[in-house]
Amino acid sequence: MEVNDVQLTGRVSGDPSERELPSGDALVTLRLVVARGGGRPVDTIECACWSASARRAAARFADGDRARVEGSLRRRFFRTPGGPASRYEVEVRRLVRDRR
Template sequence: MDETTANDVRLRGRVSGGPVTRSLPSGDELVSLRIVVPRSAAARKRSKATVDTIELTAWTAALRRTASRLSEGDVIEVTGELRRRFARGSGGPQSFMGVDVTSCRRVRADPEAR
């Protein structure tokens, strides 16, 4: 791999909704969830949006177990790699960016979810 490039993502934010487990036609399982992260002050000056919602995907058994135990409102920190995904929608093919998780930890549980 070229040492001058990298695809490393680190995010800390609040879980938005519960995790969803899916089985793919290939037999692979994954757990997906969304994380809400605040935008920087500089980014908020350019846009009215104050947060971004990012799709996370956990592929390995250990990460699927960790992600499955998360609840809406939990604050988590994840690392991973940015991926572009494609799907068929009602308007035709669509693409979106998401993060394939390589590590995940709960920073703080949502006290109201417990």
Template structure:
């Protein structure tokens, strides 16, 4: 049995991507994607419970390749973006010791449309 780790996302870019240099000297671009949650079919919620539940997921995306970084740095906050990649668990040292977090490593990303108009 072989493994499979594929992620496909479409959502709005929360803010513009940020380019960072790691202690190793590697450059990455990081961005945050806001993806609406689809209601679960057949699941009923009480009105009070429904107001407390998250209606979006905010997902951290990292771009390691030069091509993905270039694309990420051209995007603007509010752009509708598609991301293809893989889920990764990254380990790093922090003030409280060794820590980890999950993020999507983008193999490809593209702008689907520009920022949504706010009626102006």
């Protein structure tokens, strides 16, 4: 069985950023800093909130808040002045405050 479910708990790095795309779609993005544990380095993971509920939830977060993200891993392709590029990000399905 194939599954693409991501669950992350970490700290929001910077305030979430809201923008409207040329297509008219709204998007809120945020970065989540997640420790690997055991004194290892942290990972900074881009998260994209497309649904209205995820965008509303993201708007309530600020730099340094602890959050739990549930979603799916997505690879996004785009063009840059240097040519084609891609990036992995988490497409957020659910975003809640982590109270730990």
